[in-house]
Amino acid sequence: MRTRPTDVDAIAISYIGLGGIYLELRNYSQAISKLKRSLDLFKEYGDIHKLANAYVGLGIAYQSKGMKEVALEHYLKAKELAEDLNDENVRKLVDINMTSLERNGKDAPLTFT
Numbered sequence: 001m002r003t004r005p006t007d008v009d010a011i012a013i014s015y016i017g018l019g020g021i022y023l024e025l026r027n028y029s030q031a032i033s034k035l036k037r038s039l040d041l042f043k044e045y046g047d048i049h050k051l052a053n054a055y056v057g058l059g060i061a062y063q064s065k066g067m068k069e070v071a072l073e074h075y076l077k078a079k080e081l082a083e084d085l086n087d088e089n090v091r092k093l094v095d096i097n098m099t100s101l102e103r104n105g106k107d108a109p110l111t112f113t
Helices: 005-024 028-045 048-066 068-085 089-102
Strands: none
Touching: 005 028, 005 048, 028 048, 048 068, 048 089, 068 089
16 A cells, blocks of 8 residues: 555654654654654655754754754755745744854754644
């Protein structure tokens, strides 16, 4: 049985939710694993808004692991998508997390959903 796009969307949303849970638990490796899976699925089925959120989540996870350069790459990808979508909420979320990154993570990163 072939998976329908709506089923894949639900699966991708579940992965992004699991990524958020692992972020809260500070299990960053698992968060990254789940968020990468959601990212792949959102890319495959073209949900750009959720793709931007997945990039923000990955940025937060990498920032929390102390991987600033990788975090910045993900934040910049999210910001580019937010600008393409004209999505002020995602843009603000990215800006806040990038400010935290510039301050050496002294401000706690925000949630991404």
